[in-house]
Amino acid sequence: MKASRDIPNDLLESLKSLGLTKYEALVYIGLLRVAGATATEIHEISGVPRASVYPVLDRLAQKELVSVSHTTPKRFDAIPPARGIENLMRRIEMDAENALVALDAFYQEKDAEGRGNQELIWTIYGEENIKTRLGDMFRSAERSVEMLVAWNLLQGSVLSLLESVPDSVQVDIVTDNWKGERPSRFRVRVHPLGAHYETHAPPGKGLRYESSGVFLVDDARALVWMGSAGEQPSALYSESAGLVQFVRRYLTSVTEWVGPAGQ
Known part of the structure; x- marks a missing residue:
C-alpha cells in the first residue's frame, strides 16, 4: 500500500479547525479507506512517519475517532465520520464551556485597582x-x-x-x-x-x-x-x-x- 497523495488541503484544514493535527487527520482519513490496519500499514497508507504513528493513534483513540482490536498485532479502525465528527464537536463544546468558566472567573475579579481617579x-x-x-x-x-x-x-x-x-x-x-x-x-x-x-x-x-x-x-x-x-x-x-x-x-x-x- 502507498500513502495517499490526493487528500484535499481544505479537508485537512477543516479537520485542523476541529482540533486535529495534520498527522492525526492523515491517519484518520487513511483508516477510513481500509477495514482495519496495523501500525505499519497505517504508516504506508497515511504517509505519517513510522515513529509518529503510535502516538497519533493514542491521541485519536482519546478523541474517540479510532477503535483498537485486542489481536496481535493490534489493528486499528476508524470510527464512522458522522459519529467521529459528533465526538469532536462534543469535545469542543466541553472545552469551550470549561474555558468560559475559567475566563469568567478572571473577568469577575477585575476591579478598579490601579486606575487612580480616572473616570472611564x-x-x-x-x-x-x-x-x-x-x-x-x-x-x-x-x-x-x-x-x-x-x-x-x-x-x-x-x-x-x-x-x-x-x-x-x-x-x-x-x-x-x-x-x-x-x-x-x-x-x-x-x-x-x-x-x-x-x-x-x-x-x-x-x-x-x-x-x-x-x-x-x-x-x-x-x-x-x-x-x-x-x-x-x-x-x-x-x-x-x-x-x-x-x-x-x-x-x-x-x-x-x-x-x-x-x-
Missing part, C-alpha cells in the same frame, strides 16, 4: 455588543434596574434581556408605548416622550434617535444606547461617578415629570 467611559459599537454588556448589567443587578427607553428598542432588544434580572430586583421602565400585557414584576410608566418634539419638528423630520435608551443598574453602572434607523447603534458605558450621577439625575427628573407608574 467606554464606547461600544454594534447591537450585539451593546446587548451583551446590557445583559451583563441586568444579571449582576442586586437592588434596582431603571430605564428610559423607546418602545421599539424595548420590544426588539431589551425585554428578552430583562428575563435575566434576579426576581428580588425592582425594575422601573419609562417608555413611550406599550403593546400587550405588562409584566406584573415591572413598574411601567408610559408617556409619549417624543410626541411634543415630533409635533413641532419640520415636515418630514422625526425624532433623530428613535431607537435609544438610558439604563441604570444599582445606581452604580450606566449605559446610554443611541440608535437610529439604518445606522449601526453605539453606546456609552461607565461605572464612573460622573456619568452615573448624570444618568441618575436625568432619570429622576423624567420620572417625576411623567408621574407614578401605571399612568
